[in-house]
Amino acid sequence: MTPVKLYPPKSDKVYFFGTCLVDTFYPEAGLDGIRLLEREGIEVLYPEDQTCCGQPAYTSGYQSEARAVAAAQLRLFPEPWPIIVPSGSCGGMMRTHYPQLFSGSEQEVLAGEVASRVYELTEYLVHVCQLRLEDRGQPEKVVMHTSCSARREMGLGETGPMLLARLGQVELVEQERAAECCGFGGTFAVRHPEVSAAMVEDKTLAIEATGAGHFVTSDCGCLMNINGRFDHQNKAVKGEHIASYLWRRTS
Amino acid sequence: MSARDNILKRLRERTDGPLTAPDSDFAVVTGRGWSAQERLERFERWISSVHGEVIHTSRGNWTVDLAKLLKAKGVRRLALGREHPVAAEARAALAEGEVTLIDADRDVEEWQQEQFASTDAGLTSTRGGIAETGSLWLWPTPDEPRLISLVPPIHIAVLDADTLEDTFFDVIEAHGWAGGMPTNALLISGPSKTADIEQTLAYGVHGPRELIVLVRHAEERP
Amino acid sequence: MSVETYTPRAFHRQAHDALGNPQIRGNFRKAMDGLMAKRRDVFSDWDLETLRELGANIRLRALAKLPNLLEQLEANCEANGIRVHWAEDGEEACRIIRELCESHGAKSVIKGKSMVSEEMHLNAHLEAAGIEALESDLGEYLVQLNEQTPSHIIMPAIHLNTDEISDIMHEKTGTERTRDVDYMTAAARAQLRERFMNADVGVSGVNFAVAETGTLCLVENEGNGRMTTTVPPVHIAVTGIEKVVEHLRDVPPLYALLTRSATGQHVTTYFNMISGPRKAGQHDGPREVHLVLVDSGRSRIYQDNELLDTLRCIRCGACMNHCPVYTRVGGHSYGTTYPGPIGSILMPHMLGLEETKDLPTASSLCGACGEVCPVKIPIPDLLVRLRREAVGEGRGNVPGAGVKRTKKEVAAWKTWQWLATHPSAWRGSLLMAGKLRALTPSRLGPWTQYRTALKPAKRSLHALVKAHRREGEDES
Numbered sequence: 001m002t003p004v005k006l007y008p009p010k011s012d013k014v015y016f017f018g019t020c021l022v023d024t025f026y027p028e029a030g031l032d033g034i035r036l037l038e039r040e041g042i043e044v045l046y047p048e049d050q051t052c053c054g055q056p057a058y059t060s061g062y063q064s065e066a067r068a069v070a071a072a073q074l075r076l077f078p079e080p081w082p083i084i085v086p087s088g089s090c091g092g093m094m095r096t097h098y099p100q101l102f103s104g105s106e107q108e109v110l111a112g113e114v115a116s117r118v119y120e121l122t123e124y125l126v127h128v129c130q131l132r133l134e135d136r137g138q139p140e141k142v143v144m145h146t147s148c149s150a151r152r153e154m155g156l157g158e159t160g161p162m163l164l165a166r167l168g169q170v171e172l173v174e175q176e177r178a179a180e181c182c183g184f185g186g187t188f189a190v191r192h193p194e195v196s197a198a199m200v201e202d203k204t205l206a207i208e209a210t211g212a213g214h215f216v217t218s219d220c221g222c223l224m225n226i227n228g229r230f231d232h233q234n235k236a237v238k239g240e241h242i243a244s245y246l247w248r249r250t251s
Numbered sequence: 252m253s254a255r256d257n258i259l260k261r262l263r264e265r266t267d268g269p270l271t272a273p274d275s276d277f278a279v280v281t282g283r284g285w286s287a288q289e290r291l292e293r294f295e296r297w298i299s300s301v302h303g304e305v306i307h308t309s310r311g312n313w314t315v316d317l318a319k320l321l322k323a324k325g326v327r328r329l330a331l332g333r334e335h336p337v338a339a340e341a342r343a344a345l346a347e348g349e350v351t352l353i354d355a356d357r358d359v360e361e362w363q364q365e366q367f368a369s370t371d372a373g374l375t376s377t378r379g380g381i382a383e384t385g386s387l388w389l390w391p392t393p394d395e396p397r398l399i400s401l402v403p404p405i406h407i408a409v410l411d412a413d414t415l416e417d418t419f420f421d422v423i424e425a426h427g428w429a430g431g432m433p434t435n436a437l438l439i440s441g442p443s444k445t446a447d448i449e450q451t452l453a454y455g456v457h458g459p460r461e462l463i464v465l466v467r468h469a470e471e472r473p
Numbered sequence: 474m475s476v477e478t479y480t481p482r483a484f485h486r487q488a489h490d491a492l493g494n495p496q497i498r499g500n501f502r503k504a505m506d507g508l509m510a511k512r513r514d515v516f517s518d519w520d521l522e523t524l525r526e527l528g529a530n531i532r533l534r535a536l537a538k539l540p541n542l543l544e545q546l547e548a549n550c551e552a553n554g555i556r557v558h559w560a561e562d563g564e565e566a567c568r569i570i571r572e573l574c575e576s577h578g579a580k581s582v583i584k585g586k587s588m589v590s591e592e593m594h595l596n597a598h599l600e601a602a603g604i605e606a607l608e609s610d611l612g613e614y615l616v617q618l619n620e621q622t623p624s625h626i627i628m629p630a631i632h633l634n635t636d637e638i639s640d641i642m643h644e645k646t647g648t649e650r651t652r653d654v655d656y657m658t659a660a661a662r663a664q665l666r667e668r669f670m671n672a673d674v675g676v677s678g679v680n681f682a683v684a685e686t687g688t689l690c691l692v693e694n695e696g697n698g699r700m701t702t703t704v705p706p707v708h709i710a711v712t713g714i715e716k717v718v719e720h721l722r723d724v725p726p727l728y729a730l731l732t733r734s735a736t737g738q739h740v741t742t743y744f745n746m747i748s749g750p751r752k753a754g755q756h757d758g759p760r761e762v763h764l765v766l767v768d769s770g771r772s773r774i775y776q777d778n779e780l781l782d783t784l785r786c787i788r789c790g791a792c793m794n795h796c797p798v799y800t801r802v803g804g805h806s807y808g809t810t811y812p813g814p815i816g817s818i819l820m821p822h823m824l825g826l827e828e829t830k831d832l833p834t835a836s837s838l839c840g841a842c843g844e845v846c847p848v849k850i851p852i853p854d855l856l857v858r859l860r861r862e863a864v865g866e867g868r869g870n871v872p873g874a875g876v877k878r879t880k881k882e883v884a885a886w887k888t889w890q891w892l893a894t895h896p897s898a899w900r901g902s903l904l905m906a907g908k909l910r911a912l913t914p915s916r917l918g919p920w921t922q923y924r925t926a927l928k929p930a931k932r933s934l935h936a937l938v939k940a941h942r943r944e945g946e947d948e949s
Contacts (some may be wrong), residue, residue, distance in 0.1 A: 018934040020893075024903060025927050027934035031941060046938045049896035059838060061860030061877075062886045069893040080590070100854075139535075152840035179508075181797045185837025192485075192835055193919030198492050198801045200923065228924030255547075255559035258714065258768045262540040266776035266870070270539035276532045278539055280521045280726050297739060333832025359704075359757035367666055384740035396757040397703050400698055420725040429721040432553075432686045433705075434752055438744035445658060446736070447612035447628060449500070449635045450507055453658035457665065458742070468716035 004079025007127045008082070013043045014124070015076070015115040019090040020052035020208070022241075029220065029241030033086040033121050036247055038111045047076035053085075055093040058101070060187050067101050074098070075112050075237045085117045085218075086243055087219050089186075091120040096153055120150055121243060122159040122218050137249035141212035142170050142241070145203070145226065147219035148181050159217050160242055167249055175206040184225040195242075200229045203247040208237055216242040281424070283383065289464075290382035290415040297385025301439040301441030302454055313409070313467050314344030315422040317374075320463060321350050324405060326371040330355045332394035337376035337409045346457060355399045366402050373399035373459075374407045379414035380464075381422060386440040387464065390433040397435050401443075408439070411453045422454035478828060479622070481820065484831040487806040497632060499610065500941040501803050504631045506795040511737025512845070519733075527729045529849040531598035531723045535715075539775065542684040543766065553749035555762045557868055564594025567652025567765045570676065570709055571602050573763060577707055579604060579673035580799035585691065585701035586610040587678030588626050589711050589767055592810040592823070595676070606676070609665050609697040611658065618645040624804030626811060627735045632803050652897075665697070675701035675759065679712035681727060682764070682786070685720045691745040691746040692731060693796060694738075699745050708750070708759040714766050715775075715784040727787055730822045730847035734791040770822045770872075779858055783818050784846040790815075792852060794844035798835055801854060814842035826863045826873030833859035903933035 014037060016235050022030040029236035034044045053073060073094075077083050085091040095118040102111035107200065115225050123130040144160045151157040157179070164172045183199025203226055213236065220241060227239045240248075252260070285293065289415040294304045321329065329345070330353040332338035342352060353362070353370055375395045377387045387408050391397040400406050416422050419438070423429070428436070443458030454460050479487055491497045535542060547557045560566035566589075574582060582599060584590065584606055596606040598616075608617045612629035616622065620640045625630030630638065635652050642648045648660045677698060679691040689710050691698045702708045718724065732738045751758035774780045793799045793813030804812035809820040809829065817832040833856045836842075842852040861867040864882070865875030892899050906929035913928045915921065932940075 018938075023934040024906065027930045027932060027937045030934040031937045034938065034941070046934075046939065048900075048935065051893040051896055051899045054893070057886055057889065059857055059860070060886070061857065061862070061864040062883075063861050063866040065886045065890040068890050072896075114899075121919050148837070148839035150737045152844050175917070177843075181837045181839035181841070183797070183837060188834065189838045190919060191831075192488070192798075193922065194485075194492055195491055195798055195801060196833065196837070197923035198498075199797055200720065224927050228927060231925035232921075234925060253559065254561045254565060254768070257561060258772055259540050259543065259768075261772040262543070262714075262775055267650050270533075270537035270781075273530050273535040275527060275534060277527065277722065277724070277726065279520055279527055280729065301738075301740075301742070340594060355756075357756055363670055367670055386740055387745075393754050393756055396755065397699070398757045399808040401699050401703070408633075418725065419728065420722060423721055423725065429685055432721075432746065432748040434747070434749045434755060434758060436688075436748070437699075438740070438746075438747040439742065440740045441742050443694065445611045445695050447610070447615065447630050448638050448654045449633070450628075451629075451635070451654040452502055453654045453890055456658050456662055456695045456697070457609070457669075457700055470502055 010040070010128050011042065011082050013079070013081045015081050016044050016046045016089070017050055017053070017073070017083055017085045017094070018046070018087070019085060019087045019220065021224065022086060026220045026241055029244045030086060032247035033084070033243035035245060035251070036125060036131070037084065040131065042164050045081065048075055053090040053093045055090060056186055058097060058182065061249045070098060070101055071107060072124050074107055074114050077114055077117065080117070082124065084124050084243065085116065085118060085120055086121040086149045087179060088120050088156060089219050089221055090152050091151040092153035093116045120154055120156055120159070120218065123154070123156050124164055126162050127158045131166070131180050132161070132168040133246060135169045135236060136248050137169055139169045140171070140214060141173050141209050141210065143173055143175050143207050143212045143215040143244070145182060145207070145215055145217040145222055146188055147217060147222050149177065150218050151179060156232050159214070163242065163246060164216070170249070173210045177206060182222045184221045186221065189218065200225050204229045204233070204235070205236070208235065213237060216245045218242050223224070255394060255428060267453050277420060280418055280420040285382060285417050287413070287415070290417065291412055293382040294380050294385050294415055298441060298464065301385070301444070302462070303385065303441045304461065307466050307468060310467050310469055313338060313465055314340055316347060316465060317341060318453055319406070320407065321372070322462070324372070326405060327351060328353055328369060328371045329374055330366065330370045330372070330399045330403060331374040332356055334394045335376045338394065341374055359396065359398060363432055366398060370403040372405035372407055374404040374410070375400050377408050377410045379416060380410050381419050381438070382415050383418045384440055386419070386438045389436050389437045389439065391437065399459045400437070400439065404455060404459055405463065406442070407460045407463045408463065409465045409467060412466050420471065479805045480810040481824065481829045481921050483808060483834055484806060484835060487808060488802040491806045496634065497803050498801065500632055501800050504628070505794050505800045508737060511695045512734060512791065512794070513695040515733045515737045515739050524726060524730060525847055525849050527726045528847050529785065531596050531718060531727060532848045533788070534779060535718045535723070536784055538719060539714070539717065542719055543714060545684040546682055546687060546717050549684065554752070555687060555688045555749055555764050558763060558765045560767045562648050562763055563767065566593050566711060566765050567595055568600035570711065571599060571604065573604070573707070573709055574599065574604050574674050576934060577673060579707070581668070581672050582606045582674045582676055583668055583672035583705060584608050584613070584703055585675065585677035585698040586613055587676065587691070587711055588810060589678055590676060591623060592769065593767065598783045607668055608699055609669070611661055614665065616642060618642070622805070624812065625790060625793060626788055631711050632805065633644045637913070669700045672705040674707045674709060674808045675705040675731070676711065677701050679716055680731065681724055682717045683713060683721050683724060684717050684824055686748060688721065688746050688748045690724060691747070692728065692741050693741040693745065696743060699743055702745065702747055703758050706759055707763070709765060709766040710762045710765060714768055714771050731787050731789050734845065734847040735789040738884070753836055769796055774822050774868070777868065780855070782850050783822070783855060786815055786819070786851050787848055789847055791845045792845065795845045797837065797839060797841065814852045814856070818852060818859060821859050821871055823871070825870055825914060827876045828873070830863055833863060900933070900935050903935060907931045907933060
């Protein structure tokens with residue numbers, strides 16, 4: 001668990017690290033995250049050369065490949081601005097595993113320095129921006145699925161729900177076994193497809209059982225997994241990234 | 252080289268070099284600061300929560316409560332020691348009664364079948380109790396051997412209220428256990444139990460089905 | 474007696490079978506939900522983080538001093554009259570125990586719960602030598618009656634429900650078919666009492682071995698552990714070399730963590746501390762006590778600073794109870810003595826990665842195991858470390874290192890690496906993916922068997938941000 005973090009005052013400028021899943025499959029979620037930050041008067045820098053944090057290779061055991069890709073990202077954030085990541089999974093990779101990955105190498109200091117500036121998006125919105133939200137949407141129920149990385153690796157089980165609680169018309173409903181993994185786990189879903197399927201099946205049933213028509217998550221891996229299962233079953237429940245949900249209801 | 256030497260050699264010639272041992276701060280398992288009353292309440296609450304039965308009695312009158320208890324439980328054959336004051340007082344009080352007293356201070360081989368098959372209850376003293384977990388601590392002796400708190404279906408334990416302490420850690424430290432351990436030291440917290448059949452609690456699987464603690468207070472309680 | 478066999482090699486097939494078995498699924502789900510809730514409740518009034526910190530600390534200190542503590546343990550045990558034996562591996566440990574039995578002419582061994590004895594397949598070894606080994610922990614007894622192995626390290630029969638157990642007891646011991654747990658428990662009590670009295674040797678495990686005093690600590694609820702270590706004339710305790718702790722005062726915090734983490738109990742019925750055989754003048758207890766210290770790969774794990782953390786384990790099973798994979802596939806699917814997360818980081822050292830290569834990947838790295846571990850073993854990090862070893866990118870000090878490395882997979886990751894370190898190529902490929910999204914196959918192997926495939930977005934975030942910037946400039 002991440003130790004209690006002392007948060008700095010709001011920065012005039014931040015870097016935005018979009019993550020490869022957002023870049024490829026959910027670019028709107030990334031853009032909505034940028035818009036939320038900009039609305040708080042923050043200039044958002046999006047380093048053009050960003051690709052992937054390196055996590056897929058890292059968790060698959062391909063350490064040198066992961067390190068090479070991570071090293072390419074380390075160079076993208078030369079100024080001391082915070083680095084905002086719309087994913088607990090990639091955020092956790094950068095904050096927790098970059099220092100381990102480069103331990104004993106020439107980039108050790110840089111990796112530690114970059115890691116110390118990494119914030120997950122909802123974390124930054126809650127703890128640094130003290131975000132206020134004016135809800136313009138219709139009354140509805142929503143379920144939050146916090147990713148395991150956000151919850152456990154980054155210690156951010158509460159930031160998503162805190163933001164949703166600030167939407168006046170939205171009732172946040174809790175699913176059964178809220179803290180249980182949805183079964184994505186990156187390459188886990190491919191290497192152990194049946195186990196992963198059993199997990200996402202239970203997750204969709206738990207979300208559906210709340211009676212809410214919407215769920216949100218702060219990680220696109222979970223989103224892809226859970227939505228993919230709902231779609232496959234022709235279920236009406238729709239999920240989106242929390243950044244899109246917040247932006248959609250307040251813009 | 253022997254297995255012993257091989258193993259120790261590998262451990263000593265560790266690839267990543269010698270390790271540094273951290274210091275430990277035990278504050279979290281001590282320093283509860285409970286009053287005698289709080290200790291008693293906690294002890295009773297915890298041991299009751301696992302089906303231990305508590306009967307409050309007094310130093311002067313406890314054998315009367317023991318006799319009542321034996322009658323209520325239908326105990327006809329009671330195993331007990333001889334020398335410990337608890338055993339001696341119980342023997343004196345029960346000498347004229349209907350309960351058959353079975354000598355526990357003899358080699359188990361002499362009476363194993365009797366102990367396993369036809370002894371209704373075992374009576375033992377205790378050295379003290381632990382409030383935090385509702386536990387009794389016993390150091391079995393030749394007078395009160397290990398098995399009389401285990402084999403008969405009922406275990407009756409006598410605990411003096413003023414021997415309750417806060418935590419297991421406190422007991423070990425206060426009584427200098429590390430300076431001389433007996434052959435067997437025991438914590439007992441309730442009757443024998445199992446949840447191995449679909450998480451359903453059942454009591455008395457191998458040891459006693461019932462544990463009754465006679466808590467002796469120095470004075471008669473109002 | 475033949476025992477139903479599961480192997481780690483067959484993880485996929487075994488998991489498939491378990492996933493398709495509603496009984497198994499239901500039994501585990503119900504049990505794990507209950508155990509998680511009980512653990513949460515029992516720690517609610519504790520400063521859990523400080524207690525875990527202390528637990529980790531005590532185990533680290535013991536490991537830091539391990540060779541000296543083992544020698545101290547040996548010396549103090551011997552001084553107390555406990556004979557100490559050392560075994561390089563399970564086979565040697567089995568041989569030591571068998572020879573001890575034979576030297577007493579033993580025909581029947583009664584066993585308290587011991588995972589180390591499971592690890593070295595002691596029962597089969599003894600039976601091959603004509604010595605009957607009977608489990609006395611109720612769960613172990615039921616599993617043995619059913620010719621199976623334990624599916625959980627703390628609750629061996631957790632895969633079975635009441636009706637199944639009733640059937641097993643009826644068929645094997647002639648009891649009535651019933652849902653009355655008290656009846657079945659009483660029947661087992663009666664069946665086993667005879668066996669305790671007649672057993673020649675009792676074999677138990679050890680939860681903590683205290684170097685300072687030469688004391689063996691056993692944690693249990695049933696009383697079978699006390700029976701096993703008190704009634705037969707000879708008691709043989711068997712344990713891994715890592716189970717030693719330095720001081721007696723190290724025991725209370727570990728005991729507090731163990732019972733609460735394992736079953737959500739604030740304490741177990743018995744905490745049994747043995748410091749020697751029956752002495753002159755004493756009336757019960759075994760005439761001989763032996764301690765068998767088993768290495769079985771532990772000293773190899775010990776060599777490596779990262780892998781070392783594996784040896785902190787106090788075998789509470791909380792990582793299993795909280796694992797979403799274990800909950801669904803159950804203990805037998807893993808095909809190893811220790812299933813679940815701890816098994817997946819421990820068994821590769823004992824059996825090699827060739828045999829266990831599917832275990833370190835059988836985790837979504839959700840982190841639940843590491844979060845609840847009472848001695849703070851970073852289980853997810855160790856799973857990743859073993860994945861690294863399996864593909865030949867570790868330090869090579871796990872048996873079978875590199876066994877999963879294939880040219881095809883390496884090529885795929887190298888291609889990914891090249892793209893992800895060449896930003897313009899990366900952007901180009903996203904552009905192409907967006908343009909060709911209509912061609913995205915709707916069937917992508919296992920993923921689309923259960924989920925709809927996702928098509929790449931028409932425009933990547935890179936492209937959207939560019940457009941967004943242009944809008945911003947137009948507006949200003």
